[in-house]
Amino acid sequence: MNRSLLLNFLGVVLIILGFALLALTLLMQTQQFSLRYEAFLQMLSNLDDAVANLPLKGLIVVAILLIYVAKSLVPIPMSAVCVIAGMVFPTPVAVLINILGFFGLTTAKYAWGKHLGSGIIYKLLCRYENIQRILESDTSAKDVLLVGFRLVPVVPINSISQIYGAMDFSFVRYTILSLLGFLPRIISYAMVGRHVYNPFSLAFMLPIVIMFELSGAALIAVNAFIEFYNNKIKSV
Numbered sequence: 001m002n003r004s005l006l007l008n009f010l011g012v013v014l015i016i017l018g019f020a021l022l023a024l025t026l027l028m029q030t031q032q033f034s035l036r037y038e039a040f041l042q043m044l045s046n047l048d049d050a051v052a053n054l055p056l057k058g059l060i061v062v063a064i065l066l067i068y069v070a071k072s073l074v075p076i077p078m079s080a081v082c083v084i085a086g087m088v089f090p091t092p093v094a095v096l097i098n099i100l101g102f103f104g105l106t107t108a109k110y111a112w113g114k115h116l117g118s119g120i121i122y123k124l125l126c127r128y129e130n131i132q133r134i135l136e137s138d139t140s141a142k143d144v145l146l147v148g149f150r151l152v153p154v155v156p157i158n159s160i161s162q163i164y165g166a167m168d169f170s171f172v173r174y175t176i177l178s179l180l181g182f183l184p185r186i187i188s189y190a191m192v193g194r195h196v197y198n199p200f201s202l203a204f205m206l207p208i209v210i211m212f213e214l215s216g217a218a219l220i221a222v223n224a225f226i227e228f229y230n231n232k233i234k235s236v
Helices: 003-027 031-052 057-071 078-088 091-116 120-125 129-135 141-151 157-166 171-194 202-235
Strands: none
Touching: 003 202, 057 078, 057 091, 078 091, 078 171, 091 157, 091 171, 120 129, 120 157, 129 141, 129 202, 141 157, 141 171, 141 202, 157 171, 171 202
């Protein structure tokens, strides 16, 4: 399967999964499931109260930021880190904590790439000539590609940060574009964490559905942009 078919296929799969989760959520609202679900929610409510009464919230913030530090070296799922903040803190606070952690993580890996090179992921991406042409260009196409990379969950954060650092890409633009692309996921994960104690509610599922739909659409859009850019280059 070539790059174009693979990206389109993954995009459609993510969109379908999003609709499937939405359908499951609506199904869970029916009376047939509600009684068993109420008992489950009571158990989660007790957990919610225990988390809300945790002392020393400042130490929890430090712990979350240390997890981001560890993520620069260990493949910890980004979603898990963001959700933890949402479980403990109100959504706006959780978003700010995750933005700070994300900034630290991407800055560290950018510096890593700047001093140690782009790494193996760059070589894998360059197997696709169309992507290689964009990465090696001096145009704003790399801006669009960076935002697209940040929008899609399956693209590793650390590797892309390292690649853009190795390319000596403007750090300010890199930071702004990275945050622009990743912010929808940060907000969604924080909302998921906030409502994790009611996992089949619309408040919990809707951000996940939006992430799936947005990620699927982003994959298809990135694929279309790569095709458009390369066709434009060939026609010049």
